[in-house]
Amino acid sequence: MTINGQTVLDDYGDTDIQARGRDSREPRAGWVDGPLAGFIYHDLRHPLTAILAYSELLAEHDLDGLQREDLCREIRLAVCRMNDLISLLVEFSKGTATPRLEVADIVETVNRAVHVVAVRPEFRRIVIRYDHDGLTKGYFDSRRLQQVVINVVLNACEAVALHTGRIHVRSLGRQDHVEISIWDNGPGVPESIRHAIFQPFVTCGKEGGTGLGLAIVQKILHDQGGEIYLEPARKDGTLFRLVLPFVSPSG
Template identity: 30%
Template sequence: MFGIDPDDLPDGLVVADAAGRIVVFNAAAVKITAMARDDAIGLPLERALPLEDLKGRRWWTLTDPYGGLATRVAQPERNLLLPGGREVLVSARYVREHPTGPVSRLVVSLRGTEARRRSERSNAELIATVAHELRSPLTSVKGFTATLLAKWERFTDDQKRLMLETVNADANRVTRLIAELLDISRIDSGRLEVRRQPVDMAAAVGRHVQAHIANGQSADRFFVRIRRDLPGLWADPDKIDQVLGNLLENAVRHGAGTVTIEVAPVPARSEQGEEEGTAVTVSDEGPGIPEESMGRVFTRFWRGSKRGGTGLGLYIVKGIVEAHGGAITVGRGPGGGAEFRFILPVGTPAYLT
């Protein structure tokens, strides 16, 4: 086994000996505490790391690692303060030669709070976005239902139908938003389930194009190219529909000119480790995506324009494609607009996974 250099660890590592004096103080600890390694080595733990909890209590006095319960083996991670009010996430492990013997080494892990703060900001933005997106349809639903209940007899059947159709459309909008939130939760927790079945990608693309035509788009707006010899594809048909629906909706809404959809086989190239699969490319002739934004397209809340939407769709698309073992990229299409291309490996039937 190769030894691990403490300086290679991403988190701060501080180790104190049986007397409570520091013997290891790695590079990450230096960065987090702003204390030089040479100054820390040999110092008592409470002097090198004068930690306080959020109530101002000295953490080492509170936890008493060397004189506390002999059965204690660790301290769970918690938010503590360094001098100057700098927040740090701290956990500790007590190493004993015997189960109830004295502490021979105290191993302390330090982590900055930047990642947690980014997560908190992202969650706060998600809550604000959801609240904003829910307010409009729910206000509409409440307004129309209250009006119908109070003045039912005053409206003609056609007026009632129009208001109920509006309520139905807004209820569908709320349902879609809730589905997006559930998808994000499953993607972030790694619990997105893929129920594989045979999928005819060419037929799926055809259904989505016909749906746009039925909703008023010109048939000339779409150009579909299906290559020959497509491999059999085992995937989740509902989730593939989500991916196709989102990419086509974006091309129609935010792009311009002809929307081109191409479905082509990906040949197996074992020397490069690439599996045989199916590639789907969706491109338009609009203004495209600015070069500086390419790296953020698949992040939460990215919006290509100010034409509404939650900014969650492409984040979900990427999660679905990757859950299938595939990959998705974005670039500039031949017509100058945005081009999205995702590749799905052939996959295996659900009963074999």
């Protein structure tokens, strides 16, 4: 895949680090900073992996009509997510990445995000629960919120044990803001990095991790007037809390 004449994804879905590094050093008006570009390029691999897996299932297995329909739907969803990510990248590159505030449904947005992660084969045995209280419809950028929730839930799935992992996502819609809490029963964030968990390139040692995920999640929320918090250390896992402005259509 090429953007502005440079390869950013090779045939295996990996990022071209050298090209990205050169680009981040070249000042261009409105161009996105290196870490944010790296996050989006890296994030494209998730739907690409899903498309590859589902297409192989369609080609290699004797499936009934309903199963084929389900797989085709998942492929369409993955393509739509890639399109959203590419659109965001174009907006960032042009310096036009402003939140698109429109009436959206918080339950639908969070449900879609949870589904994107939950259907990945390696996470099928993790129990992910989602609950909502309060208002459901309001003005917010559902596309970016979905991306934020996907990445925090993905981090949670990668932190828990695959056979005993539990994740609880809960949203609360108020007149002026929405709160989303994401808890997992993993080992928790080490005390030595808790103070720096939202800084770029800080990682808990996850294999293949870049340490960009939470830093970019925080940036996306800040761009919308929101915030993400790591709650005090718990014996039963890790809890992140997201707060985002949320204006009720009736308010």
